[in-house]
Amino acid sequence: NGPNLNLLGSREPHLYGRDTLAQIERRLELRAKAAGVRLQCLQTNHEGVAVDAVQQAQRDGVGFLILNPAAFTYSSIALRDALTGTRIPFVEVHLSNIHAREPWRAHSHFTAVAVGSILGLGSRGYDLALEFAIERLKGARGA
Ligand code: DQA
Numbered sequence: 001n002g003p004n005l006n007l008l009g010s011r012e013p014h015l016y017g018r019d020t021l022a023q024i025e026r027r028l029e030l031r032a033k034a035a036g037v038r039l040q041c042l043q044t045n046h047e048g049v050a051v052d053a054v055q056q057a058q059r060d061g062v063g064f065l066i067l068n069p070a071a072f073t074y075s076s077i078a079l080r081d082a083l084t085g086t087r088i089p090f091v092e093v094h095l096s097n098i099h100a101r102e103p104w105r106a107h108s109h110f111t112a113v114a115v116g117s118i119l120g121l122g123s124r125g126y127d128l129a130l131e132f133a134i135e136r137l138k139g140a141r142g143a
Contacts, residue, residue, distance in 0.1 A: 001043035002050060002070030008095075008123075016095045019123040028130050035134045047072060051082045058086035064133040065090035066126060073098070073108045080109045089136070091129040092117040 001021065004011060009020035025041045032039035040062070044050050050072065057065065065083075067090045072079050083090060090110075097120025098105040111117050116132070118125040 001041075001068050002072040003045040005068060005070050006043050006045070015101075017122040024123050024126055028126055031127065031130055032134070035138075037134050037137055039130075047076055047078055050076070050079050054079065054082040054086055054088065057088055062088060063137050064088070066093055066129040066133060067091070067110065067114075068093045068095070068126075069108070069110055073110060074104065075109075077109065080113060083110070084113050089115050091115055091132055093125045093129050094119045095122050095125060096120060 005021055008016055008024070009018060021043055028041070029039055042050075042053050044053070050069075054065070065088050067083075069076065069079060069092070073094070092108065092110045092114040094117070098108065099119065108117075115136075118129055121128065
């Protein structure tokens with residue numbers, strides 16, 4: 001999770017909903033545990049921290065990422081290059097429908113290199129992305 005997503009719950013709730021990031025993470029952790037999958041959560045406001053985390057994920061053998069790049073969506077070639085460079089498959093999640101907002105929000109640097117994207121479903125998008133990740137990690141779904 002990229003910049004300002006630590007403010008979820010109080011940040012523009014008409015756009016991003018009322019769930020806090022801690023609540024979302026807790027929900028996902030419970031689901032991952034039930035599915036027998038290890039989940040690690042990270043939120044950062046700093047681009048370099050995000051790049052380092054992707055590189056570390058590769059060293060740790062992480063099999064799948066769920067990424068809400070937030071404002072990095074529009075700016076971070078470095079984070080995109082980290083993802084393509086490590087070749088860790090990922091789903092891009094946005095709480096809001098970025099196509100229904102300011103026109104400049106519509107173009108994501110990540111969509112073309114993501115396995116897929118989930119937009120506009122609020123925090124539910126994370127749950128759906130996790131279900132997909134679990135299926136992929138367990139080999140139930142083909143490439
Ligand atoms: C966001 C959408 C982005 O446009 C915005 O910069 C965010 C959150 C979303 O989850 O809807 O920070 O990624």
